[in-house]
Amino acid sequence: MSRWSLWLLATLLLPAIGIFTLVLVIPGLWLIRMSLNQALAGGSYRTALTLENYARFITDPFYLQITLNSVTLSLWVTFIALILSYPIALFLFRLKSRWKSLLLVVTISPLLVSAVVRTYGWIVILGDQGLLNSMLLGLGIINRPLRLINNEIGVIIGLVQILMPYMALALIAGFGRLNPDLEKAAMSLGARPWVAFLRVTLPLSLPGVALGCLLTFALCISSFVTPKLLGGGRVFLVATEIYDQALQLLNWPFAASMSILLLMAFGLALVVYSHFTRRFEWE
């Protein structure tokens, strides 16, 4: 392959580098620059070098509140997604039949169904005249519809289902490195099944759990389509606020600075994660 000269290889990379420069590098740098401009009333801005947008986010209690909302909601979603995905991943890991590959596809294929469609599905199920409320009313269990959408409950349910395949994917990948015979070996040495699980399988699956939680948390805290539609404008999160500031209030400097802060939180999460996984490998 020595006939491929260096300049030819560089030429082959050029189209991709050109596109990424236009859609990633320049927009990224411009976003940082925009976050330092001064926002004026009425959706315009003045070129400046100021940190007042960042200061506004940090000092205004409203933004502290929505940050707390975002973090709390994302922690709940991550926790519930973990609890619901772990049995599926464990089941698929232990399954030895021709159904395994089919069920694996069924588990992760919801990812390729539009998030808008899945969110709409949850509105149909959870709405006031939705499936769940109609069933409960029909059975006489409740006498007025439960409020399951246009609040945090709906957003959490929707996000858990939308992000579960990612969590399952990470858990299954984590289980992939595990030898199913280890558990059997522990049991043949006299360990009860749940002891074998707690002492052998669970600890070995923790790296997958860490990756799944990081992925789910990151995707959750930055999602806004589901919170917008299932929250009905009553659930205020950082991501929905970025969208509103950018497209409704046209306050681009402030939307940009919130985006930069979100990116910094992401970077921090990645650093913490890689720190912990290195410790896993050390032990």
Add this chain to the structure above:
Amino acid sequence: MGGRVLSGAIILGLYLFLLAPILIVFIVSFSIDPFLIFPPSAWGFKWYGEILRNPEFTRAFRLSFSIALVVTTIGLMVGTLAAFVLGRFQFRGRDGILGFFTAPLLIPSIVLGLSLLLVFLPLGLVSTFRGLVLGHLLVVLPYVIRILVVAFQTMSKQYEEAALSLGAPPWVVFWRVTLPLITPSLVASAALAFILSFDEVVISLFLVGSRVKTLPVAIYEYVEFRTDPQIAALSVLLILLSILIVLIIERTVGLFRAIR
């Protein structure tokens, strides 16, 4: 024995939860009521006819379909060239370039969308076909490049070497030997690219305008205010498209490997 039944029931329940929003739209799409009601008063195909007569949805569908076709074509061409270099050659900075190309996967799409809006606005690319294609390429290229780099890395090199030693020029070898060998990965990345572009909503929300509106954005705006069964019928069509894509990817490189 009781334990097995219990764990089986739990697994069944979890799968039911995972598939609930997808299954429910199939049921609702066959209702003929003007609004959501359970159980529907009668069944029929009324809403499927209704979406075909809705000019906003048919126009949005055509736009999304053509954007996805263009994005898939450009993404595959650009991605194949880049992945070939990154998958087959060792040079200084290779890992850095690969990291650069897959970086968008680590950045929240709302941040990507906002930054694209801020740059595309002065360039006159907002609310244009070209702007949406460029924005979708940012989402699609990392996946295409990642799948194809693995394909180039793991394919057997002996056929290329044989062709080269017989005197074929490198570009002929690439076209006649290398590309046919990685066809399954090319098909899988094309299918994934198509559905990622067709379903893309976050970046599109920042880049669409009233005249240029993609289907997921049209659905998003509709669902914000109304939730009649028309959207269910439309959703069923989108789900069927997703199932087709899933089958293609599973048959070629495997869904698990493609998405990871």
